[in-house]
Amino acid sequence: MLFPQLLLTLILLAVCSFAPGFLFVRRLHWSGLEKLCGSVALSLVLLWLAAWGIYIAAQPAGFFALAAACGVAGIVVAKDAWRLFRGLRVRRALAGYALLLAWTVLVLAIIRNYSGALWSGDWLEHFQRTLFFLHHFAKDTPIYGEYLLPARPPMMNVLAAFFLGVTQDRFEIFQFVFAFLNLLVFLPCCLAIPVLVRVRKVSLLPLVGIFAMNPAVMQNATYTWTKSLTAFFVILAVCLYLTGWRKRDSVRLTAAFVALAAGLLVHYSAGPYVVFFALHYLLVLFRNRPARWKELAAIAITCGFLTFTWFGWSIAAYGVKPTFASNTSITAAKQIQGSNLSKIAGNVMDSIVPRIAYDPAQAYVFDQPYAPAVVRDNVFLLYQTNLILSMGLIGGPLVVWFVIAAFRGGKGLGGERSFWLMLIGFSLLIGLAVVGERDYFGVAHLTLVPLELLGITLLAARFFSRRLIAYLIVAGCAIDFSMGILLHARVQHLDNTAEHTYYTGLSYGSGQFFIGAAGPDSLNMAAWRNWLGKHHVVLCEKWLDTGEAYRRGDPAVEAAKLDLRAAIAERLKEDEALWHGWYRRHGGEFELIGDHFGGGDATSVLLALAATALLWNMAQQARRLNAVAAAKPKSSRSRYK
Numbered sequence: 001m002l003f004p005q006l007l008l009t010l011i012l013l014a015v016c017s018f019a020p021g022f023l024f025v026r027r028l029h030w031s032g033l034e035k036l037c038g039s040v041a042l043s044l045v046l047l048w049l050a051a052w053g054i055y056i057a058a059q060p061a062g063f064f065a066l067a068a069a070c071g072v073a074g075i076v077v078a079k080d081a082w083r084l085f086r087g088l089r090v091r092r093a094l095a096g097y098a099l100l101l102a103w104t105v106l107v108l109a110i111i112r113n114y115s116g117a118l119w120s121g122d123w124l125e126h127f128q129r130t131l132f133f134l135h136h137f138a139k140d141t142p143i144y145g146e147y148l149l150p151a152r153p154p155m156m157n158v159l160a161a162f163f164l165g166v167t168q169d170r171f172e173i174f175q176f177v178f179a180f181l182n183l184l185v186f187l188p189c190c191l192a193i194p195v196l197v198r199v200r201k202v203s204l205l206p207l208v209g210i211f212a213m214n215p216a217v218m219q220n221a222t223y224t225w226t227k228s229l230t231a232f233f234v235i236l237a238v239c240l241y242l243t244g245w246r247k248r249d250s251v252r253l254t255a256a257f258v259a260l261a262a263g264l265l266v267h268y269s270a271g272p273y274v275v276f277f278a279l280h281y282l283l284v285l286f287r288n289r290p291a292r293w294k295e296l297a298a299i300a301i302t303c304g305f306l307t308f309t310w311f312g313w314s315i316a317a318y319g320v321k322p323t324f325a326s327n328t329s330i331t332a333a334k335q336i337q338g339s340n341l342s343k344i345a346g347n348v349m350d351s352i353v354p355r356i357a358y359d360p361a362q363a364y365v366f367d368q369p370y371a372p373a374v375v376r377d378n379v380f381l382l383y384q385t386n387l388i389l390s391m392g393l394i395g396g397p398l399v400v401w402f403v404i405a406a407f408r409g410g411k412g413l414g415g416e417r418s419f420w421l422m423l424i425g426f427s428l429l430i431g432l433a434v435v436g437e438r439d440y441f442g443v444a445h446l447t448l449v450p451l452e453l454l455g456i457t458l459l460a461a462r463f464f465s466r467r468l469i470a471y472l473i474v475a476g477c478a479i480d481f482s483m484g485i486l487l488h489a490r491v492q493h494l495d496n497t498a499e500h501t502y503y504t505g506l507s508y509g510s511g512q513f514f515i516g517a518a519g520p521d522s523l524n525m526a527a528w529r530n531w532l533g534k535h536h537v538v539l540c541e542k543w544l545d546t547g548e549a550y551r552r553g554d555p556a557v558e559a560a561k562l563d564l565r566a567a568i569a570e571r572l573k574e575d576e577a578l579w580h581g582w583y584r585r586h587g588g589e590f591e592l593i594g595d596h597f598g599g600g601d602a603t604s605v606l607l608a609l610a611a612t613a614l615l616w617n618m619a620q621q622a623r624r625l626n627a628v629a630a631a632k633p634k635s636s637r638s639r640y641k
Contacts, residue, residue, distance in 0.1 A: 005168060016047060016162075017044060018039050018074075019039075019074035023073050023077050025038045026077060031089075033190060041236055041255075049309065052310075064165075067162075093187055096207065101179070103610065106603060106606060107218060108175055108176075109594055110489040110597075111593070113495060113503070113531050115491060117384075118524070118526045121533065122224075122225050125145050126156075126224050127224065129157040130164065131161075131582060133154065150324075155262065156226040160181075172593045182229055186207075186208075188238075188239055192454065196461050206460040207456075208614075210460050210477060213611065214391070215383035216390040226267045231449045233259040234263050234270055238256075238423075254295065254302060258303060258306065261303040261307050280419065346438060350442040351386060352388060354381075370521050384445050386444055392459070393483075394476030399459050403424070427447075431446075431451075467623075470621070478611075490604060494523070497599065501522075511560060513561075540572050541568075
């Protein structure tokens, strides 16, 4: 039954994420790709408003009415949509997105247990938040990870609740919804290529290939959290803001700020970008804008209303302090020992220079019995938490080189050159400064995802600038895929077999029971916690039965059994307290998409073959590249139309 449900979910996602917004955007004098991206952004905003209203009104049946309304909108705009999709630029962007979605589903088909360094629990937290809105949990329900509900903004969880409300509250469907929404960031990156570089030839194959083989992109697509959808709104805002500035277009400029407000409702990491654009608009653009007061009023009213839908409700339901002070940027900062300035400086340093480069002893932090996981965990952090290496082991340094060269040779760009300088500098410093915790391996993955994705887009845009650069990008993609995606997916594919126990259960020794004691094939404790979260109720009941049967009637074990009963009983309470019985209604455990493909290697082989084909096509484009002609284009105008 899973495949028909996923197919229905895909149709719903495609229609509901485009048609409502296109109903309004289709009449604008925008380019085809601007209309596509704008329609998606506006559709998600409209879906948020409608689904949020359904939640507040406590009418779950309204989800079906909302889906029907989106279907009607799709019928109304069908002719205009067909004309839009006939455009070459739009067709290529949609084809690239479809390929990436299929690629990501293939990666998900490998993953059976989430893991990676010390990361654990976020995937559970966001699913529980989605169930909170879907099933109207009591407002005092604790959120997994000991958070309050207002610690995270709710937009993406509410959107997922809508799609699960029309289908079923299965985790596999939730995975697919989050993958679809997180991959939408590819579309504004397509839009951003001509914004970043004026090139003679633009092909989307390098961008698709780099996206597919970038470990940070794939982690954000397969791990069910919300940063990539935030980046979708931020990057779209950058494109609309610059175009609106050039063309003195108030509609684009207002839409840019609405996109930023929506990004803030998805994840608070959009906050530094909201502040930057507000300051840049007021200090640089405002005095020269036509009808500036009218434009400012439009921005303030639309963005104020959009953000008030969440903050107003949260203040009414939880109060001012929980609404604004429960975010980890604030709660974690209160727990920091020492100077806040030293915390910021340390996070900046470790987000740019890998800590292992100047403190090799940190490599031993991830020591564990299963040796391939040691390698995976150290490589995982290089790709995920470092600003430069998140763009690729070769691609990241290339991007830094491109940026420096662009600023050194960009004297004629005027205000836009200053804009990019200020955006990069402000986002880097403020984006890292607002992180509450001190992470010794870097925090670029928290607030700098939009910058990283813009860097990846710049890398793809420069693919045709020189044959050597193209070959370096292809080589970098091959390394990144092998070390950061395939190895990572293979470790996440592991589960217990008759020959290997990667996740240990109940054991007895020294007069007491132990749960999760390391074995000869074990992964680290963060991976074990993710595995326990997946099988929570099933494992607890199994361990209780095993403990009760162990040396039955032996008084020497009774004290240990009493402790075990108390510990298991406490754990089982979580299903009612946090999940309102979801585990028991679903067999006591989660099922991931990868579980439906078993423990074989077919999906891994298929992914490796797909990567080989993609790399081959990129290499063929690089081989055919005429280095001299590409380096000296006859025209600076883009042929990407």
